């Protein structure tokens with residue numbers, strides 16, 4: 001589904017990604033973790049071309065992301081993305097947030113888009129909020145809407161960038177529950193997260209990054225039992241202590 | 243002691259009203275065209291295509307560096323000749339109103355463009371990322387996501403600029419166009435009651451602009467608490 005071969009990216013002389021390679025099969029859930037600034041966000045943003053990269057190759061569903069001939073908008077419409085700060089559109093109601101890309105990008109009719117939107121809102125437990133505006137919802141509710149908005153496009157895979165790290169602790173679980181359910185249904189996912197409980201429950205593999213490199217790329221059992229690198233050991237010791 | 247005599251005002255009211263309509267017409271066209279053209283200039287200015295960005299920067303800097311009255315005079319003197327030679331408009335047809343509207347619109351666009359540029363930059367970067375991630379093109383992201391928010395954030399400033407513009411329409415007196423100010427001046431001059439007419443006109447400008455800026459202030463408060 002997603003293949004990365006020796007992907008490198010730099011800002012000026014600063015190397016953000018160094019020769020990153022990995023593969024994600026259909027139905028796999030990959031958890032990406034690592035210290036702050038290690039390039040996790042950048043790693044998933046190059047997958048849908050939100051960040052350009054200078055060398056290497058990324059293939060998503062047979063399409064080359066770096067190829068100038070690829071229609072990036074079309075590719076992005078097939079890849080769902082959920083952001084740390086939700087990024088709901090504050091000037092639109094919840095239901096309009098769910099419909100706008102369906103109608104403007106996929107050219108679905110308003111009725112079809114609305115039906116789909118309402119079904120997805122029900123699925124994330126927010127049917128009652130359809131007519132409200134994002135500012136009237138709690139952080140946890142907003143993030144669930146953001147997930148529903150991405151799902152409304154019928155994505156072939158989902159990218160998550162620290163979806164729970166901007167949330168109050170009591171709201172983290174409602175979002176993780178939605179993500180867990182998605183994973184159980186077989187959605188292909190790449191999640192940047194430090195929620196190790198979530199990783200233990202649903203991850204197929206864990207990628208550990210440090211200074212722009214993929215340092216570990218292992219099954220979750222192997223990663224949690226005995227991480228090979230010292231950096232990952234330290235990281236785990238710190239994060240599991242909290 | 244000067245004896246005030248207000249008696250020439252009641253009879254002049256229809257003429258003054260016509261003048262007010264001209265002032266409002268100029269304001270409305272200049273605000274609408276100015277905002278549309280100003281928004282396009284702001285988009286060009288922020289665009290990664292260098293020539294567009296240079297053009298917009300040049301335009302804005304030029305118009306902001308010359309006095310409005312001069313721009314208006316250019317338009318009164320040049321535009322009629324241009325239309326005459328380009329489209330064969332009959333010589334001597336009165337194009338002062340059209341020239342005034344065009345001059346104000348193009349001049350104000352420079353100011354509106356700076357307001358819209360600040361507005362676009364006030365929208366968090368993540369909003370465009372989210373639009374792109376949903377498969378929207380840059381143009382769709384701008385039109386559907388960024389610009390509506392930029393606009394909403396900037397409504398108070400856009401309206402305030404509109405109020406200033408309304409006051410500035412009095413500058414069309416340089417072309418002897420009978421806008422509200424021009425009409426008041428003409429009546430006062432004719433009846434030898436310039437002081438009364440100008441006091442009256444000043445009071446009208448004050449009431450309109452003061453009320454309008456109160457409304458803007460009220461809207462601004464509402465926006466802040468929302």
Ligand SMILES: Nc1ncnc2c1ncn2[C@@H]1O[C@H](COP(=O)(O)OP(=O)(O)OP(=O)(O)O)[C@@H](O)[C@H]1O
Nearest residue numbers: 011014016034035036037038039040041042043162
């Ligand atoms: N536009 C930019 N220009 C220069 N450097 C950048 C830019 N964006 C990111 N970086 C740098 O690239 C590095 C990787 O950034 P990235 O956001 O991918 O890290 P991250 O692992 O997601 O960190 P965090 O846990 O803080 O979210 C960081 O050191 C960051 O400072």
Ligand SMILES: [Mg+2]
Nearest residue numbers: 040041042162
């Ligand atoms: Mg990050």
